[in-house]
Amino acid sequence: MxxxxxxxxxxxxxxxxxxxxxxxxxxxxxxxxxxxxxxYLPPAVHPLSTLMIKDIVTLQGYDRRWTPIDEIGDRLVHSVMMSEDGQFCSHDGVDLAEFKVLLEETLAGETTRGGSTITMQTVKNLYLWHGRSYLRKAIELPYSIYLDIVMPKRRIMEIYLNIAEWGPGIYGAEAAAQYHFGKSSSELTSRQAALLAVTLPSPLTRTPGKPGAGLERLARTIERRAGHAGGYNQCLR
Structure with missing residues (x-):
């Protein structure tokens, strides 16, 4: 016993x-x-995204050319902000108004939009996994608020523009501009910048260098908004 x-x-x-x-x-x-x-606060540090780390581990390789935000060019910076998160400078990492709408749509059983702010996408790219997941979204929220408290908006945007996926194995604004248009990100026209911006939600299926009618239509809208981004970009100056 x-x-x-x-x-x-x-x-x-x-x-x-x-x-x-x-x-x-x-x-x-x-x-x-x-x-x-x-x-990741010091400008000299160039973070990798989880997708880039995956490409390294699986020996696929990738193209990323880190470029300071001052050298990327306002056209692309403003286009990405107006396409992905027009309230980037005014929210605290999470757009509560947008999040409330998404929550209501989810509870009603409706198909929801992405609803992620640039801060949330930066958190996802740096620390989390990709694909639709309520669990990941729940983890993103507190980390995004924390990132917004600790890191200046300008640095968040700089990191996002240098780790965002813009095609198979293509990461960051400079590599994207060279791959899709054969020129530096600072040399993009307003339409090319808008085309790159509207590619971000679906970088593996949208081709900014050879856009269809739908992508061109989206780009025209973002090009117009980016041209009037002066009242929204105060945190990037």
């Missing part, structure tokens, strides 16, 4: 050790993005 009790106690002890290890692993995993955010 004593032997059975001792054996049961040993099993419980092992289970307790494993549970503590799992909890410790989850805590460390949760703190890692918070620590990396501080490491």
């Amino acid at each position: 004593r032997r059975k009790r001792w054996k049961g106690g040993r099993q419980r002890s092992r289970l307790s050790v494993w549970l503590r290890r799992v909890v410790l692993f989850v805590v460390v995993l949760g703190l890692l993005p918070a620590l990396l955010t501080f490491a």
Whole structure:
């Protein structure tokens, strides 16, 4: 009887050790993005996205040419902001009004839009996985608010523009401009910048260098908005 009790106690002890290890692993995993955010603050640091790391691990390779935001060119910066997150300078990492609409649509069983801010997309690209997931979205929210508190908006935009996927193995504004248009990001026309911007939601299926009628229509709208972005871009100056 004593032997059975001792054996049961040993099993419980092992289970307790494993549970503590799992909890410790989850805590460390949760703190890692918070620590990396501080490491990514200096302009000299050029972060990699999780997709870029995957390409390295799988030996696929990629093209990314880190370019400071001052050298990317206002046309592309403004086009991306007006296409992806027009309220980028005014929200705190999460656009609460947009999030409320998405939540209502989800609860009603309707097909929802992406609804991610540029800050949320930066968090996803730096720390999380891709694909539609309510769990990932729930994790994105607190990290995005944290990123917005710790990191200046201008730096967030700079990182996003240098890690966003713009085609198979193509990351960042400079590599995208060279790949799709054969020129530097600072030399893009307003229409080319708009075409690159509207490619971001579906970089593997949309081709800005050879746009269809639908993509051209979207680009015209973003080109027009980007031309009047002066009242929205104060945090990027």
